[in-house]
Amino acid sequence: MLDLMRLFSQVVEEQSFTVVARKLGISQPAVSNQIRAFEEKLGVKLLYRKGKGFALTPEGEVVYSHSLKMLEAWSELLREIGGSEKLMTGKVHIGASHIPGEYLLPVYLANFRKSYPEVKFKLSIGDSLEMAEKVLAHEVDFAVVGAIFDTEKLTSEFWLKxxxxxxxxxxxxxxxxxxxxxxxxxxxxxxxxxxxxxxxxxxxxxxxxxxxxxxxxxxxxxxxxxxxxxxxxxxxxxxxxxxxxxxxxxxxxxxxxxxxxxxxxxRGFFLLSRRNKPITVIADECYRYLAYQRPEIGS
Incomplete structure (x- = not known):
């Protein structure tokens, strides 16, 4: 059921079955079938056609809101019981603008791997706007950039000066x-x-x-x-x-x-993520690790 909630949340946020299918590497009909299966399990209609797109039914609004809360609660549960390294595996894909990506993050990621040696990283570097677009497109888990992007879908948290x-x-x-x-x-x-x-x-x-x-x-x-x-x-x-x-x-x-x-x-460097969008347990752990560092310039 959690997988269906996660898929449903992605479809709502992307406003596109096709985009979600491409990101997950499956067919668009497969996504549609999963959403239909989710509706059947709940016994309610979640989406309805509106113009060329779709919108949430009143029941869909309720399910979406609770799905976000339940997915976050699940991530929190895994964090609390996930002190064992076996849960902290996988790849974290981080976007970064040039200064944090080339001069700051390598050191912090190396220190993070001392606690979780099974974790692998992919670091994509570009300008701040490009990285914000990658966060929106779900191409990275989160990013560290030199500009604030607080929008309906993005949120920025100050990291360092x-x-x-x-x-x-x-x-x-x-x-x-x-x-x-x-x-x-x-x-x-x-x-x-x-x-x-x-x-x-x-x-x-x-x-x-x-x-x-x-x-x-x-x-x-x-x-x-x-x-x-x-x-x-x-x-x-x-x-x-x-x-x-x-x-x-x-x-x-x-x-x-x-x-x-x-x-x-x-100026500041900021941790940039999708608003109200759960990420993997290990990516969230890495985000929190970076957020807690908050080094000052020259330190």
Whole structure:
């Protein structure tokens, strides 16, 4: 019965038998037959046709609400009795934007596996918007991103703080300056991240607060990853603003971190999940483990 509840909840959330069938690797008629079997077991109609789609009957609304509660209760039960490692197996698929995916999560996942050595991970890395779409599409269990996505279907939980700072190459004309005014940077080529990244969004928001935008600067290069930004800065193409997390291990490798007068960029990284959507026991355990860490920048 729990499997039928889970399938029914997925159909309601996706608003598509076809999408659910594709994600589960079964045929669309198989999904329809399972929903019909669920209705027969309950003795009520759960869905009715509405235009090209469908809607919940009053009974369907009640069943959907209780299904979510029962699935969560089942997950909680398994967590409470699942201290044994035999229950904590399987694969956890996590989405991540570039900074948490490349510099933070590997360490935490390694520590998590010390407690649950049978767990396997898949880590997909891209910009924040792309990862939000993967969470919505059920392509990852949850994600860690640099932007907030609080919608009808997504919820964001603060994880940790990040700081962006000015970075130049060690032989840049500004590398020996003690402090720099933001307007001074207009005279030099700049490297930025791609649209859709939390990094880009935080930077543009900070510029807006200073009464500026990207059109006020000489943008020489737009790239899709943090490592590409670092290599471009190191090669002398221009300056950029980068996460302190991404620089802690390489500030001596041809890069110089500098302060800009009255221009501070702080943002957060967030645990992103589907709202009211149960995930596997081991994925939930991993999510909770990360949520409890909440490290501070520089720690």
């Amino acid at each position: 990040d700081e962006l700072g000015l970075v130049v190459s060690s032989d840049h004309a500004l590398s020996s300056s003690q402090s720099i005014e933001l307007k001074t940077l207009k005279d030099y080529p700049m490297i930025i991240r791609e649209t859709g990244s939390g990094h880009r969004r935080a930077f543009e928001e900070a510029l807006a607060k200073a009464g500026l935008d990207l059109n006020d600067f000489n943008v020489a290069l737009e790239v899709g990853s943090t490592e590409a930004v670092k290599n471009a800065v190191r090669s002398g193409i221009g300056f950029s603003f980068l996460s302190k997390h991404a620089l802690e291990s390489c500030v001596k490798q041809g890069l110089v971190w500098m302060s800009v007068q009255d221009f501070n960029i702080e």
